[in-house]
Amino acid sequence: MINILDLSLVNWSRAQFALTAMYHWLFVPLTLGLSIIIAIMETYYYHTKDHKWKQITQFWMKLFGINFAIGVATGLILEFEFGTNWSNYSWFVGDIFGAPLAIEGILAFFMETTFIAVMFFGWNKVSKGFHLTSTWLVALGSNLSAVWILIANAWMQDPIGMTFNPDTARNEMTDFWAIVFSPTAINKIFHTSLSSYILAAIFVMGISAWFLLKNREHLLAKRSIKIASIFGLVVTLLTISTGDKSSRVVAKTQPMKFAAMEAHFKGDNSVGLRPFAILSDTKAAIQDSTINSIMWEIKIPYMLSFLTNYDFNSYIPGIDDLVYGNESKGILSVNEKIDRGYEAQRLLRDYQIAKKNNLAKAAQIRKKFEDKEWLQTHYSYFGYGSYYNTDKEQQVKNGLAVIPPIPITFYAFHIMVLLGFWFLLLFIFAYWLAYKDKLEKNKLFLYASLWSIPLVYLASETGWIVNEVGRQPWIIQDLMTNSQAVTHIDTTSVITTFILFAVVFTTLLIAEISILVKQIHLGSNLLPIKKKGN
Amino acid sequence: MFEQLSYQALQQYWWFIVSLVGALLVFLLFVQGGQTLLWTLGKTPTERSLLINTFGRKWEFTFTTLVTFGGVFFASFPLFYSCSFGGAYWIWMIILFAFVIQAVSYEFRSKPKNALGQKTYDGMLFFNGLVSSLLLGVVVSTFFMGANFSTNNMNYVTWDSPFHGLEAILDWRNVCLGLSVFFLARLLGLQYIMNSIKHEVLMRRAKKETLYNTIPFLIFFVTYVIVLLLKDGYSYNEVGDISLEHFKYLQNFIAMPYITILFILGIILVLTGTIKAILKANSLSIWFSGIGTILTVLSLLLIAGYNHTAFYPSLTSPQSSLTIVKACSSRFTLITMGYASLFVPIVIAYIFYTWRLINTEKITEKELEDTDHNPY
Numbered sequence: 001m002i003n004i005l006d007l008s009l010v011n012w013s014r015a016q017f018a019l020t021a022m023y024h025w026l027f028v029p030l031t032l033g034l035s036i037i038i039a040i041m042e043t044y045y046y047h048t049k050d051h052k053w054k055q056i057t058q059f060w061m062k063l064f065g066i067n068f069a070i071g072v073a074t075g076l077i078l079e080f081e082f083g084t085n086w087s088n089y090s091w092f093v094g095d096i097f098g099a100p101l102a103i104e105g106i107l108a109f110f111m112e113t114t115f116i117a118v119m120f121f122g123w124n125k126v127s128k129g130f131h132l133t134s135t136w137l138v139a140l141g142s143n144l145s146a147v148w149i150l151i152a153n154a155w156m157q158d159p160i161g162m163t164f165n166p167d168t169a170r171n172e173m174t175d176f177w178a179i180v181f182s183p184t185a186i187n188k189i190f191h192t193s194l195s196s197y198i199l200a201a202i203f204v205m206g207i208s209a210w211f212l213l214k215n216r217e218h219l220l221a222k223r224s225i226k227i228a229s230i231f232g233l234v235v236t237l238l239t240i241s242t243g244d245k246s247s248r249v250v251a252k253t254q255p256m257k258f259a260a261m262e263a264h265f266k267g268d269n270s271v272g273l274r275p276f277a278i279l280s281d282t283k284a285a286i287q288d289s290t291i292n293s294i295m296w297e298i299k300i301p302y303m304l305s306f307l308t309n310y311d312f313n314s315y316i317p318g319i320d321d322l323v324y325g326n327e328s329k330g331i332l333s334v335n336e337k338i339d340r341g342y343e344a345q346r347l348l349r350d351y352q353i354a355k356k357n358n359l360a361k362a363a364q365i366r367k368k369f370e371d372k373e374w375l376q377t378h379y380s381y382f383g384y385g386s387y388y389n390t391d392k393e394q395q396v397k398n399g400l401a402v403i404p405p406i407p408i409t410f411y412a413f414h415i416m417v418l419l420g421f422w423f424l425l426l427f428i429f430a431y432w433l434a435y436k437d438k439l440e441k442n443k444l445f446l447y448a449s450l451w452s453i454p455l456v457y458l459a460s461e462t463g464w465i466v467n468e469v470g471r472q473p474w475i476i477q478d479l480m481t482n483s484q485a486v487t488h489i490d491t492t493s494v495i496t497t498f499i500l501f502a503v504v505f506t507t508l509l510i511a512e513i514s515i516l517v518k519q520i521h522l523g524s525n526l527l528p529i530k531k532k533g534n
Numbered sequence: 535m536f537e538q539l540s541y542q543a544l545q546q547y548w549w550f551i552v553s554l555v556g557a558l559l560v561f562l563l564f565v566q567g568g569q570t571l572l573w574t575l576g577k578t579p580t581e582r583s584l585l586i587n588t589f590g591r592k593w594e595f596t597f598t599t600l601v602t603f604g605g606v607f608f609a610s611f612p613l614f615y616s617c618s619f620g621g622a623y624w625i626w627m628i629i630l631f632a633f634v635i636q637a638v639s640y641e642f643r644s645k646p647k648n649a650l651g652q653k654t655y656d657g658m659l660f661f662n663g664l665v666s667s668l669l670l671g672v673v674v675s676t677f678f679m680g681a682n683f684s685t686n687n688m689n690y691v692t693w694d695s696p697f698h699g700l701e702a703i704l705d706w707r708n709v710c711l712g713l714s715v716f717f718l719a720r721l722l723g724l725q726y727i728m729n730s731i732k733h734e735v736l737m738r739r740a741k742k743e744t745l746y747n748t749i750p751f752l753i754f755f756v757t758y759v760i761v762l763l764l765k766d767g768y769s770y771n772e773v774g775d776i777s778l779e780h781f782k783y784l785q786n787f788i789a790m791p792y793i794t795i796l797f798i799l800g801i802i803l804v805l806t807g808t809i810k811a812i813l814k815a816n817s818l819s820i821w822f823s824g825i826g827t828i829l830t831v832l833s834l835l836l837i838a839g840y841n842h843t844a845f846y847p848s849l850t851s852p853q854s855s856l857t858i859v860k861a862c863s864s865r866f867t868l869i870t871m872g873y874a875s876l877f878v879p880i881v882i883a884y885i886f887y888t889w890r891l892i893n894t895e896k897i898t899e900k901e902l903e904d905t906d907h908n909p910y
Contacts, residue, residue: 066641069640072597072637073635076600076633079601080604080630082608083608084623087615090615091612091689094616097608099867099871101609102871103605105598105601105602106602106877106881110598110602110881113595113597114595117592118888125891125894134888165864168864169687170612173863487620488692489693489698493623504635510649514647
């Protein structure tokens, strides 16, 4: 029955990675942000010696612990999936990609887990100062952990700091710091971490609002909202600013993703920005330029050109330029890139053969792979080579595969951005109400905060959808496609593990939400819950 | 400083680091071993709760070490990573699955409204304890007994068995090491209990259990060592050609006497610790057995990769066998990662320090009632 679905091995492998990554990301941002909020609360306790602050800290810590456990459970699988499901990728770039993962383990993950033990079990065993330090180290460790993973992800989007070695047939690292400090990495680190703090702030604010709606836990709720609103306001502003920078970097390094995010079909000068739009049949629009791709829109003239290049009249390449090329703007067509990528792939194969029977030829080819200019003009399109076809018409058709799914990318991007501005308003409102001490009275705010909890999760997940769907079909931008990277095992095995993880993660999620809701209902007074065996 | 090392020395250094993390992982499986003793030792809910709370404070270390082991292996020997994880898909997936359900079980088991009920979570802990220790042992054994794969000239891997890793269980020798690790984990778990719980009845049972688990451990482990010493292995020459060598591992022990000494010392320490545990339920026995385990596993893994030995022999295509030369990262990466590895002692130091802080007093029934401790 499963075979009737007729999805290929690549698609199932992608589905499994997407499933596990999206589940993992349900828990990670809360860990990242809540660890900081808890540390701030405990700092208040440390300074004021007010026992209430300790209870407030412990309440949120309890929720943190429940979320953390399922976060690590879902994260484990991701690290190993690069090997289990994307083994060719693991070899092709393992020399570079493995390093951040290893460093994450050594530098960050141990810090997080070691001090979590102190945070939960050390209240009466270590000094107050050491406990507070541990709580901050948990926040630092979890955030550092995210930093290294984000560096790894950024490198896939913007591969730099390496060179290709034809002998081992893989990319090898040449500049570690270039990888760590690439503009893509820096923006990704800040944008992703800061947006996670928004999620935690909304989580804290929403639950506190629920307490106020139920007329309970006034002190906990008001103190928590105060901290969450200030924290949230600051990080939302920073998230918007890093988001702006991120999209400018994407426009440069991944123009196709950028065009998809903006549904920008035809390259033009003075391009307007669409905060709202409904797309029509985008696939048809790509193949036939007379079809209008936008059904309805609100457009701010000149704005996209300005935001991208600080120039109201600047040119922004559209999907048509990127597919069919635009000589006047120096943009190569996909077809040309396929030919060049194929040439690089062919030379690599020739090299492997020549090494065995024709050393002179091998030396000659090797020179090519050391020639910087050739690497730039040909090797940098290595991945495109897999769309090569002797029938040139078919090759042009194959080339359309480098366009990511536009509607998903476009809508995900717009949902994320609009929600970001909604949270900004909400935090301003919250701070103002807290300042005037009118939190309890404003039912509208309380409900808005509560209902923003699902919205903030949506915003967080859509961010990753933009990032990952928008770069399809590349696992490493321009160098390797998903199909080249996938492990060759039988599809049934992947389908089986997909179902296994879908069932287990869903069950655990249900259990987690059920436990969280119960703990929230119990509130802080009864904290922590006494337990005696069965 | 790492720049001065030759490429060969860097490969050896990284094989040592990987082996060390692997050895630490096997030691930390005491948590898994402990989880399989939940019902054997704990006859009342309070006793079980004591056990859970003892191991529940340490599960993260095993988990984190597993993640680090994966990361370090990926960074330093990426060909092994792509070969074994992608090829032996199912055995790794089952191991990972066993760890996935462990992480939540501690946290969720005693919380109200946990959807599945405490018994299910305790069952998942048992499953994790049994399956992960057994299968990790099986996987380690394939470093000696080999696996079914071939690599092409682009270093892309093909797995030559339709069972995708599960075929390793069909080789009794792999199972033999798997069971050794399983019983060793239980021995370590028992000795950890002696070290950190204050409870007379539990101590009495733990003593008896230690004896029961020592016997099968010794049988399986000694059998495995004999098989290993009599086994042929693959060695490689300067240009990377693989050839069969009789009694390869025995020869390695002879060629590298310092590793042999570590190995023997390790076994002596494990036996000393275990005997102390059987006789007196001694608090300190875990130190002997723990350090002994680390030394034994470390030396076994070093034997697998040093002295021109293929550390991941291929049964279907001997020339495809992985060696530390063939599978390793570039020189630049090994140097860069070398600097990262300097943090390992710092990490071990703070783990040791906080561990002591948390474990200064033994866990008692009374502590579980203390509301500040967030018991499981």
